[in-house]
Amino acid sequence: MNAPMWTGSYIAVDWGTTNRRAWRVDCGQATDEFEDDCGITAVAAGAFPAKVSEIRTRLGDLPLVMAGMIGSNRGWVEAPYISCPAGPEALAAALMEVPGERAWIIPGLSFADGKRADVMRGEETQLFGAVAAGLCPPDALVCHPGTHNKWASLEGGRVIRFRTVMTGELFNLLRQGSILKGWLDRPAEPGAAFRRGVEQGLEGRALTADLFSVRAGVLLGLAETDEAASFVSGLLIGADVRTGLEEFGRGEVVVMGRPELTSLYEAALGVAGTTSSIVDGETALLAGIKSIVEQRS
């Protein structure tokens, strides 16, 4: 497991549930990339080698280092979770080789205390990458929005504990099948309606009630449907931010991820009176994979 993998070019892959992205890396720099919707749930059992060949056809016949759900029990090869607290060296040491495939999978992290359990896959690579690249201090509270937002507490460059809030998934469930269906299709924007939602989410203890009130307000002619997406997004993100700040304390927050989400969380943190800085998730991921490759080379 601790033998050097290679030196030189490689392909970095972020293989999630519904999408995958891959970058060709030469001399530490991404030189080519592609993205498609071939997430792990779109791959039949036994079909991963063929799907990996597609990547090499596109980007070159190179070793692969992969992060994300590809290492889950529904992925290609399961890479067991590393328990927190955990640092980047533990991740590199537990890298899971796919035998005979010149492919390695980065494990995820887990956290459990007497009451709660939590897991992540993919964000850990971004967290350690951001620290390695100097984009995030080694002691920080990081907020990583996505389908499942992760609040992670870093100390000395290690993830001490973290908590997942399924904000993005809940928004999608509401958009696709709830009484708010049809009102949540336009993109949320960090304007006045979003900020009203955030304020209510931050103060409220009644998210499930506040969501119904959105529908009632429209039925009674007190609210407009074209503001619903931004308001509901604000409501959910406000509740999410309240959870993160209550659990991990206030102070500057590093918001990491895709720009369309980090800008909403930055706005919500501003409403909460908290300063934030933004780290691009793609940059952090590539830095994280590069750091692991360097540790193992």
Added chain:
Amino acid sequence: MNAPMWTGSYIAVDWGTTNRRAWRVDCGQATDEFEDDCGITAVAAGAFPAKVSEIRTRLGDLPLVMAGMIGSNRGWVEAPYISCPAGPEALAAALMEVPGERAWIIPGLSFADGKRADVMRGEETQLFGAVAAGLCPPDALVCHPGTHNKWASLEGGRVIRFRTVMTGELFNLLRQGSILKGWLDRPAEPGAAFRRGVEQGLEGRALTADLFSVRAGVLLGLAETDEAASFVSGLLIGADVRTGLEEFGRGEVVVMGRPELTSLYEAALGVAGTTSSIVDGETALLAGIKSIVEQRS
């Protein structure tokens, strides 16, 4: 509008979004009934007269008095909401006749203050019916679980204000399409797992995070999937009860509705240290429609 409707037998109908129930009432007693899944969303525009004929074919060629979503903007004829505070006499006075059909629709109630809006259709008939029948005191906090749980504050037999918590709908969304899909199909039961969920829901301010923790617990081998339905039900109902008790104050709660739901709320209220009594929703509905018929006869 205030002309007498009739005296004698009639058909009482509870016509909801996904189901309808109808009872033939002779001399104030239900003598026959039927139920099917022909909710308002299953009826094409213009097809309500034919669907009403089915009811009369089954139960007799009698006048109909209907409560529920049949009076919504997606129903047969819209019966505008009555603003709270409102008593049973306001409901009877605003009964909406469907011209030429020997059919009347009971309006719903609305509530709005500067911040929130709320609506109900169907529960108001049960609330006033329970008071009229002596099943519920005229001053009471009522909890009416369903797809959308209603907390209603009654004073002097009038609904002063109310709040909807979309607990049932959220459970269904999670069951049908979330990361917990496949784990929530068995009926929730008020045992140990349910009570643990209630305790967490009562104390927690992080429902959206606690839900993810259910999945993580199973992935890490710390929890069993066969307890997930009861635990998640407890979590949602616990958060619901916290909302209701915080907003309307503590004291005895009258829980009204279908037995499989009222028993879960009764258990959750017990965990919260609150006494409750149960009123059967069907009995309350029939009493409510009877009371309206008597006021208008």
